[in-house]
Amino acid sequence: MTHESNLTKWIPHVLLMGFALACIVPFLLLIISSVTSEDSIVRNGYSYFPEQLSLTAYEYLWSHWNELGRAYGITIFITVVGTVTSLAITSMLAYPMSRTDMPLRNFWAFLVFFTLLFNGGLVPTYLIYTLVFDIKNTIWALLIPGLLMNGFNVLLVRTFFITSIPPALVEAASIDGAGEIKIFYKIVLPLSMPIMATIGLFEAILYWNDWFNGLTYVTDPSLFSIQNILNRIISDIQFLSNNSSLASSANETMAELPSTSVRMAIAVVGVLPLLIAYPFFQKYFIKGITIGAVK
Numbered sequence: 001m002t003h004e005s006n007l008t009k010w011i012p013h014v015l016l017m018g019f020a021l022a023c024i025v026p027f028l029l030l031i032i033s034s035v036t037s038e039d040s041i042v043r044n045g046y047s048y049f050p051e052q053l054s055l056t057a058y059e060y061l062w063s064h065w066n067e068l069g070r071a072y073g074i075t076i077f078i079t080v081v082g083t084v085t086s087l088a089i090t091s092m093l094a095y096p097m098s099r100t101d102m103p104l105r106n107f108w109a110f111l112v113f114f115t116l117l118f119n120g121g122l123v124p125t126y127l128i129y130t131l132v133f134d135i136k137n138t139i140w141a142l143l144i145p146g147l148l149m150n151g152f153n154v155l156l157v158r159t160f161f162i163t164s165i166p167p168a169l170v171e172a173a174s175i176d177g178a179g180e181i182k183i184f185y186k187i188v189l190p191l192s193m194p195i196m197a198t199i200g201l202f203e204a205i206l207y208w209n210d211w212f213n214g215l216t217y218v219t220d221p222s223l224f225s226i227q228n229i230l231n232r233i234i235s236d237i238q239f240l241s242n243n244s245s246l247a248s249s250a251n252e253t254m255a256e257l258p259s260t261s262v263r264m265a266i267a268v269v270g271v272l273p274l275l276i277a278y279p280f281f282q283k284y285f286i287k288g289i290t291i292g293a294v295k
Contacts, residue, residue, distance in 0.1 A: 034058070034264035041260045057265035064233060068269075070222065071229040076273075078142045078225065079207040086148055086203045087196055094154050095184055098161035099170075109158070115151040126216060141217035142225060147206055153199050160195040161188065201278075208274060230266045237262060 033046050037054035044051060061068065096102050097109050119125070129145055130136045165188055173183045189196070211227035218224065224232070 030264050030267055034261055034268050036261055038261050054261070057261040060262055061233070061265055061269060064229075067221075067224075067229050068226070071224050071226040074139075074142070074223065075208060075226040078139065079204050082143050082147060082207045083200050083203045085143070086150075086153075087200055089149050090153050090157055090199060091189065091192070091196065092184075093149075094157035095161055095188060097154075098158045098165070100167075109155070112151045112154050129217065136217050137220045137223060139223065142210070142213050142223070145213050145217065147203070147210060147213070150203075153202065157192070157195055157199060160192060164195075165191055204277070205274060209270075226270060230270055234263060234266065 029046060029048060032048055032050060033041065034057055035053050035055060036047070036050040037052040038056065040047075040050050040052045040054075093112070097105050097112075099105065102108075120128075125145065129141070133140075133144075135141045135144060169187060170183055173187055178186070209227060210225065211231060214223075214225050214228035215231075218228070221232075
């Protein structure tokens, strides 16, 4: 009995360790490849034990620091502002729909759910945002289209409010004279930190990794986010690699262009801030996911 109990206890741990390694090992290869010389990658392919280490890829990125620094600033701004605004809109829409005494609550829930199934398409969306709202080449183009509110998040937060906020607590606060706004900010939101942190992390990742809005609505390089700048650097390297005469005129030989290792360095630069921020939200993120799964 004890042997079977220990075996049952160890099997999930071993499986989880295997899944963890499956996530860590490729990322480790990504980092090692980013500091591997271009010649070594071309000759031997990707390896955990490269013949020659080199920081050429990072030096190449450092030579574009003016663009990268500005892009980082824009990305951090839109990530923070977009996440906070998205959380405010999502929670303020989800809370009334979670109240049983709200008129037409099912109708509004249906409208939110409808947005998950149907949309107007890319061309009508582009025309509305550029011709009606005139957000092209503005910071709003990186904040609003497709990211500011998500119907799935609204329904997820609404479910959390329904299942985790005791109606008696809301009624007691109402009897004591608290208005709806005070109940929402003083009672509901403090009790909803796990789901807020979970949705906030989702939104922050979406904003940080977004490249589509910049590609579609922004042509001004001064408004490029980090993802758009990194994509442009990759395109420049590919262009120079395919045109040796231009590379020579720029005093760069084909061997000096870190066309392969720089892709790995760009991936590291793009994902590193998220890896740094994740541990601060991990406790709330896991708690929010667990509560949502149990409920």
